[in-house]
Amino acid sequence: MKIHGIGRACAGFSLLHAAGCGNGAAVPIALGTTVMLTDNPVPIPEDQSNLLGLLLEAWQARDLPLPSGELGWEVRSEIPIGMGLKSSSALLVSAQRALSDATRHHLSAGTTFSLLSAVQLSAGVSLTNAIDDFTVVADWSTPWLVDATNISDPHSDPIKFPNKEVLIIIRDQSKASLSISNFDSLRPRFEEVVRILRSDDPIEAFRLNGHLVAQTIGDEEAEALCEEIEVRTGCPAAISGSGPAIVVLADVDNAASVEAFLNSMELKWIRTQTSLHQKFEVVREPWE
Numbered sequence: 001m002k003i004h005g006i007g008r009a010c011a012g013f014s015l016l017h018a019a020g021c022g023n024g025a026a027v028p029i030a031l032g033t034t035v036m037l038t039d040n041p042v043p044i045p046e047d048q049s050n051l052l053g054l055l056l057e058a059w060q061a062r063d064l065p066l067p068s069g070e071l072g073w074e075v076r077s078e079i080p081i082g083m084g085l086k087s088s089s090a091l092l093v094s095a096q097r098a099l100s101d102a103t104r105h106h107l108s109a110g111t112t113f114s115l116l117s118a119v120q121l122s123a124g125v126s127l128t129n130a131i132d133d134f135t136v137v138a139d140w141s142t143p144w145l146v147d148a149t150n151i152s153d154p155h156s157d158p159i160k161f162p163n164k165e166v167l168i169i170i171r172d173q174s175k176a177s178l179s180i181s182n183f184d185s186l187r188p189r190f191e192e193v194v195r196i197l198r199s200d201d202p203i204e205a206f207r208l209n210g211h212l213v214a215q216t217i218g219d220e221e222a223e224a225l226c227e228e229i230e231v232r233t234g235c236p237a238a239i240s241g242s243g244p245a246i247v248v249l250a251d252v253d254n255a256a257s258v259e260a261f262l263n264s265m266e267l268k269w270i271r272t273q274t275s276l277h278q279k280f281e282v283v284r285e286p287w288e
Contacts, residue, residue, distance in 0.1 A: 007097025020190025084241025210238020
């Protein structure tokens, strides 16, 4: 198998759902996706919504260059799929980077956002243009407050966020089916989250956004579980994206006690960290 190009991106958890008021924000975490453009067209189990096929079609429709011959993909990902952890955005950003790596044709930020947003909306995996998600999974190091309605100039503002251990509860249920209209009645509360982020209190924004999303999708189980986690461990917990994953933020010295509590509840979880203040560099692995 020949590898034409390689791209990488990371996962993230939500600070502000962009469907709430048009602004979005997320924090990058140290779970990655690697996508390779190859000469071997085979089914991709990680691509349940055919995002890679739609991206290749969109790339060709714009008359962008491609390697000659048959093309396929290989994906290696640590990100749980369909949990609200930006897995589809990470897949698309990685694939677009693989295409650029293969062709040495690098797109502007605006063109990239336009291309990837069109693919996400076509596949039905996003309620919004997903600009906030693309921004965070591409960066690996800085959370941003993003105007997710403006593809050409999203006016990103950096968010100060502390380094945290991240424990992600993987719940055995599907992501909620929603439309933008579901969020309309709570728009003023989501705008409050924006104000909290701009006042440099991202943990409170994380909590409130999670509460509002759970209320929007009617996930009473998530609200009850987050409340119990906070009472029992003292650590903030909130639903991410449109769920169903719940994120718990801990310091290094109390992460073990959080793990013990999650185990006592017989919950399925994974542990990672925020991916902050790191410079991302592409380093080829031995299997590449």
